[in-house]
Structures are given as structure tokens and as C-alpha cells.
Amino acid sequence: MPKLKLLILDANVVIRLHELNLWQTVTAKCEVYLSRIVIDDEVKYYHGRDRDQLVDLSPDVQAGRLHVFDVEMDDIKRFQDRFDPTYVERLDPGEAESLAYMLRSKEEYLISSADSIVYKVLGNLNMAEQGISLEEILQKIGHGLADSPWQYSKAFREKWTLEGQRDAITGLGDQSAR
């Protein structure tokens, strides 16, 4: 089975994968990219069976199982200029970094999140096909996603992507066309 390529994950998905004990499976079967801020600041711990467990991604980074990216101020300004200025404040810094990276890149990355606002942004920017839910990732690599909250489902991604597309039609969000 070929690796799922160019997959950016946001902090919530990384945490959830640790809780499902599927983190190593995903990094083995997918080409995973994480923003510097997600690694340094946003993924701290997950709910273990008995207690909270710290997350340390440095072994994965050192072993090359993870690709790390960060963005320059020009990238973030370019991203910010596309939107109502309050959008950067609404997003996690890691999400802003990931979306700015996607916008500047020539490669077509996929981004997976459990945050409605990330999919709204993708819908708004006409990049709906670059969103992927955790449910869809696991299906592609031969796993199911039983008993997980719906924030990780395909239905959740589709709902909020559509909301973003509706906002674009009514003139909310993306200001690049104005």
C-alpha cells in the first residue's frame, strides 16, 4: 500500500492518534508533516488509560519519521492578507502556520484537523479537496475509527467545509478577490 503523502496534522489529531495507540502506525504508513509550533507548543500530553501521558515527538523527528516545517513572517502576512484580520486570532498558531505553509507551497498537501475553523478556511479558499479527516486517513491505511467523537469524522469535515464555501459566496472570509 503506497504511503499517504504530504499529510499535515494539527495538534488535536496528533493527540488523538496517541490516545488510539495509532501514532506509530500513521507515521509508518504516511508522510507526516508537522508545524514547528505544533511540535514545540501545542502537543503536550494525551489522556492515557490510567493517567495523562506526556508526548515527546523528538524521537520521531530525529528518526526522520516526521518532517518539520516553519514559516517566515512574509508567509503569515500573505495568509493574513487573504482574510479578515481577525482570522489569525481565531486559529491556533500551529493551524495558522500549517495553513500559511500550504498556501505558499507548490505541492498539494492534505491537512487533517478536528477543528471546524480549519475546514471552514479550506472551504473559503476553494481548497476543499486538501482537507482530510482522521476517519478518512485511517480508512486509507486500512484502519477503522470506531467510537471516536464526530470531530474526527468525514461528516464533520464535509459540514464545515461547506460552511466555509457558503461564507465565500456571501463575501465573508477570503478577501483576495476584492
Next chain:
Amino acid sequence: MALGERLRHARDSLGLTLSVAEQQTGVGTSTLSDFENGKREPKLAQLKALADAYKRPLSFFLSEEPIQADIVLWRHKPESPFVEEIQVRLQTLAEQYHNLELWCGEHEPCALPLALKPAAAEFHYRDAAKLAGDFRRSFGLGERPGQSLLRVLEEICKVKIFHLGFEPTGSAACCLSDRLGAAILLNSKHVRWRRNFDLAHELFHLLTWNVFRSNTTQNSVQASPREEKLATCFARNLLMPQEPFRDAVELEKGEHGGLRFAQLFEIARQFDVSVEAVLWQLGFVYNIDSKKIQRYSEQLQGQTSFWDTREHDDPPARPLRFEALAIQALREGAMSVGRFAEYVGVSRREAMQIIEQEAEADAEIEVAHS
């Protein structure tokens, strides 16, 4: 204002040297200096570390608008370096509250009836007392305003009221701006009845902002002793309106026409103020010599812990409406989970748990017409 200038402004606001900033962020002093002088720009991850150390949102550094220098008026100002941190915290909280209102489409302007006259030099105690009476009647605070003042200010007047603990000194502060509206900061380490008085005191400053602050340009100011006395007069008259206060005193008076300590505490509980405040209002309403009142106040110091059975509460840092708006914004896809966590002061994992408990779709409750 350019990014470098904003970085310097943020560091200066907290009174941090470059060395201290280096220790807190891991970014070297020469790199920090280059950033501030515009010779280099930070990567976003570095900017995030600086934003966290300077206690500012990232959006503050990405904005190109001029920095709004809001005046923060203190009742008893904490000492440096605490005061700088607290002021930045207050402004951040007010900014967050404002953002939540915008994101939820619930922004309403501040509904305080601001006084424009008399002019500062002609403002007397009778004007402060009248302002208190007018406010109490306009907003239906009733005969025991202390019981409802906080809720009315938050829900009806749209004043943003926060509680932070500051030690060893400092009591309350307020600010008023066109953009963020009115905000009051109370010290959560103080007992509720003292906070009530501070709240009423700060309300006076907000109501008379355009009378006493029209020419002030400093970032942080302290009101004159005269203005403070007017504020105290307003607070006493607001929280212990004369007629209901007199009725309560008459009911409690003993056969000899006096009040014992226990009865003073009873009245203080009714009006939810300190016993000392009751004493001074007694002096004002019954025209008792201030030296006598001072003597009674000194006698009381040793009695308070015995007679005053009220327990200290633990007020939330953020108003109920703030938290309700944050949950609404999260459910409507208007903010991220991480941002929600930061705004309400929980961990990311706790925030994830909150949103994961949400139903797939909002169920509607059918309300039948009667």
C-alpha cells in the same frame, strides 16, 4: 506600527530588559535587538515564544494599526513590576471579550449613561450622591443594590468585569475606550463585600470618565484625592441608599437608640458591604462626628473575625457571559479549540473534551404557543 516597534513596545510595557527576555524566550539578546530594530524578522515559532513571554496575543504583533494606548485608572495601584503585568493582562482579557462578541455577532456598545456635567471643578458630593440615586433607579437595583450590581453591570450595561489576584497591594482598576468599551478589574483576593465597594467606586469613574479624563494622555493614571472622595461618596450612596439604610438601622436599633456590633454586622450583611462602610454611612446619614466614627472603626478591627460570619468566595477570573460566548464561538466554528483553551484558561486536552461532548447537531426545543 512595524513589527519591531511592537516587539519593543511589548517588552517595555512589562519593564523587561533584553537579558530577561532572552532568559524567558531562549532568543538571544542580539537576535532580539535585530528583531526590534527591523534588521531581521522572526519566524512565526519565534514570534509565538515572544508573544507568550510578553503576554500578548500573536495578532498584536501582526497588526499594522497604531497601538491603542488605553488609560487604566487604578484605585490603589499595585507596585512595579506587578502593575505592568496586570495591566497587560487586563487589556488582553478585554480584547478577548471584544473578539468573542464580534465572532458571535453579539457585540453591543457599552450601555452606561456617561455623565458630561457638571465640569470636574464643579462636581460636588451632592452631584455624586444624585448620580448614585439616578443610576440605582434607572437600572432597577432596588433597596439592596449590592446583591445585584455585578450582574446588572455585566448583563445590562455590558461592562466587562474581571477578577485577578494581585498581591501584595492593589485593589481595583477600570478603563473605557471606544473600541473595547468599559472594563473593571477587581482583586479576587479581597472579600466579596470589599469587592462590591470597589465595583461601585470604579463605576463612578466610568460614569464620569468624560468629566475627569478628557485631557489625560498618560497610559496609567491615578485619580486625584478629591475625585477619590467623590467616588467613595457615590459608592456609599449607591450601595446603601439613604431611605432603605435608615429603615434598616431603625429596625436594628436597641431600646437605648444605639447599635451593637452584632447589629452593625447584620446591616452590613443585608447591604453586602463591609462593616466599616456601614459605619461611615451611619456617620453621613445621622450626622455623627467623623472622629467618633473613626474611633468606632478602630474598635471594630478586633471584632470583625468574631462577628462577621461571612465566608470568602472565589470569583471566576472571567464573567459568565465571556465563557458562554467562548462556548458559542467554538460550537459555531468561529474559533479553534486551542484558542478556546487559551481564552477560558484550560488545557488543550480539557478543551478537546468539552467539544467532543457536543452533540452532532444542535437539538432544538420546540416551544408551543400558549
